[in-house]
Amino acid sequence: MTGSGTKANGGGNGMRGTGKRLAVDALIDDPKTRIIVCCGSGGVGKTTTAAAIGLRAAERGRKAVVLTIDPARRLAQSMGLTELDNTPRVVKGVTGEGELQAMMLDMKRTFDEVVLAHSEPERARMIMENPFYQSLSAGFAGTQEYMAMEKLGQLRSADEWDLIVVDTPPSRSALDFLDAPNRLGSFLDGRVIRLLAAPAKVGGRSALKFLNAGMGLFTGGLGKIFGAQLLTDVQTFITAMDSMFGGFRERADRTYRLLKAPGTAFLVVAVPERDALREAAYFVDRLAADRMPLAGLVLNRVHDTGAPQLTAERSLAAAETLEENGSEHSSPAAELLAAGLLRLHAERMQIMGRERRTRDRFVSVYPDVPIVEVAALPGDVHDLDGLRDIGDRLGGSAPS
Amino acid sequence: MARTPGQAARRDPDWEGVRLHVVSGKGGTGKTTLAAALALALAADGGRVLLIEVEGRQGIAELFGIAALPYEERRIASVTRAQLGLPAEPGDGADSGRTGGGRTGGGRTGGAAGEVFALAIDTEQALLEYLEMFYKLGRAGKALQKMGFIDFATTIAPGVRDVLLTGKACEAARRKGPDGRLRYDAIVMDAPPTGRLTRFLNVNAEVAGLARIGPIHTQAQAVMGVLKSPETAVHLVTLLEEMPVQETVDGFAELREVKLPVGGVLVNMVRPPVLDAAAVAAVHGDHREEVAVALGEAGLGGRSRSPETVRAAVEPLLDPLLAQAREHSERVELERAQRADLQRLRLPTYELPLLGEGVDLGGLYRLAGELKRQGAA
Numbered sequence: 001m002t003g004s005g006t007k008a009n010g011g012g013n014g015m016r017g018t019g020k021r022l023a024v025d026a027l028i029d030d031p032k033t034r035i036i037v038c039c040g041s042g043g044v045g046k047t048t049t050a051a052a053i054g055l056r057a058a059e060r061g062r063k064a065v066v067l068t069i070d071p072a073r074r075l076a077q078s079m080g081l082t083e084l085d086n087t088p089r090v091v092k093g094v095t096g097e098g099e100l101q102a103m104m105l106d107m108k109r110t111f112d113e114v115v116l117a118h119s120e121p122e123r124a125r126m127i128m129e130n131p132f133y134q135s136l137s138a139g140f141a142g143t144q145e146y147m148a149m150e151k152l153g154q155l156r157s158a159d160e161w162d163l164i165v166v167d168t169p170p171s172r173s174a175l176d177f178l179d180a181p182n183r184l185g186s187f188l189d190g191r192v193i194r195l196l197a198a199p200a201k202v203g204g205r206s207a208l209k210f211l212n213a214g215m216g217l218f219t220g221g222l223g224k225i226f227g228a229q230l231l232t233d234v235q236t237f238i239t240a241m242d243s244m245f246g247g248f249r250e251r252a253d254r255t256y257r258l259l260k261a262p263g264t265a266f267l268v269v270a271v272p273e274r275d276a277l278r279e280a281a282y283f284v285d286r287l288a289a290d291r292m293p294l295a296g297l298v299l300n301r302v303h304d305t306g307a308p309q310l311t312a313e314r315s316l317a318a319a320e321t322l323e324e325n326g327s328e329h330s331s332p333a334a335e336l337l338a339a340g341l342l343r344l345h346a347e348r349m350q351i352m353g354r355e356r357r358t359r360d361r362f363v364s365v366y367p368d369v370p371i372v373e374v375a376a377l378p379g380d381v382h383d384l385d386g387l388r389d390i391g392d393r394l395g396g397s398a399p400s
Numbered sequence: 401m402a403r404t405p406g407q408a409a410r411r412d413p414d415w416e417g418v419r420l421h422v423v424s425g426k427g428g429t430g431k432t433t434l435a436a437a438l439a440l441a442l443a444a445d446g447g448r449v450l451l452i453e454v455e456g457r458q459g460i461a462e463l464f465g466i467a468a469l470p471y472e473e474r475r476i477a478s479v480t481r482a483q484l485g486l487p488a489e490p491g492d493g494a495d496s497g498r499t500g501g502g503r504t505g506g507g508r509t510g511g512a513a514g515e516v517f518a519l520a521i522d523t524e525q526a527l528l529e530y531l532e533m534f535y536k537l538g539r540a541g542k543a544l545q546k547m548g549f550i551d552f553a554t555t556i557a558p559g560v561r562d563v564l565l566t567g568k569a570c571e572a573a574r575r576k577g578p579d580g581r582l583r584y585d586a587i588v589m590d591a592p593p594t595g596r597l598t599r600f601l602n603v604n605a606e607v608a609g610l611a612r613i614g615p616i617h618t619q620a621q622a623v624m625g626v627l628k629s630p631e632t633a634v635h636l637v638t639l640l641e642e643m644p645v646q647e648t649v650d651g652f653a654e655l656r657e658v659k660l661p662v663g664g665v666l667v668n669m670v671r672p673p674v675l676d677a678a679a680v681a682a683v684h685g686d687h688r689e690e691v692a693v694a695l696g697e698a699g700l701g702g703r704s705r706s707p708e709t710v711r712a713a714v715e716p717l718l719d720p721l722l723a724q725a726r727e728h729s730e731r732v733e734l735e736r737a738q739r740a741d742l743q744r745l746r747l748p749t750y751e752l753p754l755l756g757e758g759v760d761l762g763g764l765y766r767l768a769g770e771l772k773r774q775g776a777a
Contacts, residue, residue, distance in 0.1 A: 042593065043428025070595070072643045274758060276428075306720025310700070318698035327697040334690030338698060340675040341691070341721040344728050347674070350756060378730040380642040 019363040022296030022370035025395040028057040031162065032263055035152070036295070039168045040269035041279035045300040047071045048381050048390060049269050049374075050167040051079060051102070055091075055384065056391030057163050058100035064163040065101040067151055069144065071167075074382035076104060086110060088155070093384050101161065103151075110147040111137040113154075118247055119240075127240045132233040144169040145179075149255040156258060178259075178286060265295035268369075272302055272355035277362045284366055296370035298394065299359065303351045303376050312349035315342045372396070414664065414748045414775045418633040419584075420573045420626065421663065422601065424591040424651070425637030426644040430668045432459040433759050433767065434637050434752065435590040436516075438666075440479045440768035441777035443514030444486065447585035450572050451476075453520045454565045455592060460518045465761060469520040473572075478513040484769035517584070519572070526564040530619075563603045563620045570626040594636060594651040601627055601634070602658045633663030638742070640667060640735040645742060652745055664748040664776060667739075671754045673732045675725055692718055750774045 027033055038050040047068050054066035065088045079091045079102040086109045088101035116124050127133050148169055155164050266287055270280040280297060287294045319342035327335050374393045381387055423435035439451040453460050458468045464476050575583040592600050607620045634655055638648040655662050692714050701710025742749060752770050755763040771777050
């Protein structure tokens, strides 16, 4: 959506009365800000927010790259992301001195890249052909999160951009993305997998009997449940991956440290609805617990009005008056329209009241979290103008 | 599942014969809410319905305002037609079928309350239960758990986890009580979102590459047998917005591709249009003055009788109200386009209203009533 019909409607109403305002422009203009992570529950506009921030930063002079996870088709197209080749591409149509690049994460390919980087070509081929690897790289709950973080690490160490904006995967829970990398890391590096690897290393399954009973039970159980074939696949995989063990854990730890490093800022994205703000609250708590730098909350899809002086109650009463008594000096068509306008306004005021209550509950628990509100748009964003418009709202210079 | 004509007469009109309802949709569209509403609607004629949650979010408990659900089937609600605002009997003729009742062991006689049970499946527990069933592991099972084996087993093969989850739903769908009758009339599963749905349901393909033999493989085959049968329907929840609709259209295409039974479209949070585009366009033209007059006469000028004072009060409202009307009509137009996309799917479609104050228990029953009235149950 472009500017038409998306007027910010003034905005001097009570919604902005409480809480600190998040200064997005100050954040993206600060050369010390190197990574911005946009997180939050699914369906709150994380990807759009990440893209809008990247574009705004670029147009304010930064050399920025946006890493998106699963963008809507038309949003991806608007940034020229027509092919999924797992490398950043320059976004055309960006004005100003800066530059914007964008990429879409290909998790399998990222995993392949990690394998290729750590092993001989022949061994890499063996790993990639293993059915267990294929399942892991395509379907492990957390692979996407791990690979998003892996890609972030790669982009950061390439050092070609002065600002990286990351979108996070549409996890079941917003917290997954902080936990999953570590989970995959410890899984690949863990006790169980080492136990499994042991018999393969010492020369086949005959070695099993020298191991403790728990181990026998363990592999026995695995074999029973999955069939012996899987066990063999896993063991072959582990043997082939041997040189990489430790590497995964280490990489996960490194990206985790990167997230805590100065220069990283987290933006929690939400909408003024109970569930989304509850997820946001979990996230805020978690970031605090892990000492990760929270920049603030982006509250998307907030409704606003240019006529806050007219309450929902008065507006509805007026609509009813019109519908019952009619109006002496205007046509029936105009009456109907006027009543419709009043009902719409009443609806808007009710929505705003609800949103304000939801938001205020959050603010009363987290008074120190700066918030920026982005007005609701009638439609989805799928061009650079639309992203620019969102950027203006984030930066606080929306047309009024 | 064999069913007598009498039983058929009081089953839902659209999903006749379906016993396992899988509800999915894009995140944020309210699939848990509608899964719960569907369960209530399916139970309203006195049946017994099991609502299953698979993602460990405790969304059902949240929705019904109860404590977190343990891993066991628990009665969470009772429901009657009256509670859903429906007439006492499901239309003329259907009455004859009801007297035969009692298939679920009571509660099937006219007007009796139906029951909704809930189960929040815990993967780890499900795997242990499964191992116990096949291998009688006893304490060894606990040892496996302690070693991180369960975590490992479900981690190395997400398909295995899915087999356990879908397997539980299929088992419940076919379970019989001591009286030899089916324990539940219907199962409603609040499934993972559309993006992960096909992978989740198509367990056979998922585990085929991993467990080519063994009990998991056998289990997967059995589960697929149920999931691909006409006893199952996969419904998708959407909003009248571009991304959810696109995801719904893609989701149904994917389901068809892997031959999973396609169900209905549940359109959530529908707002009735107050003004259409034509009306708004009219305001910009000749009617602007007249609308201002009408607003004044509606009492927005306060108590003043002076036309100037009234006008002064109305004037600052006019532009904001018109801007809101433009946004509204723009949204109505977008919704019309989305609705057209959904219609092209040629699937039974149900529209559920946006509940102003959010979904509380009352709202949930209201949505259930809507689903039932529209023939989804």
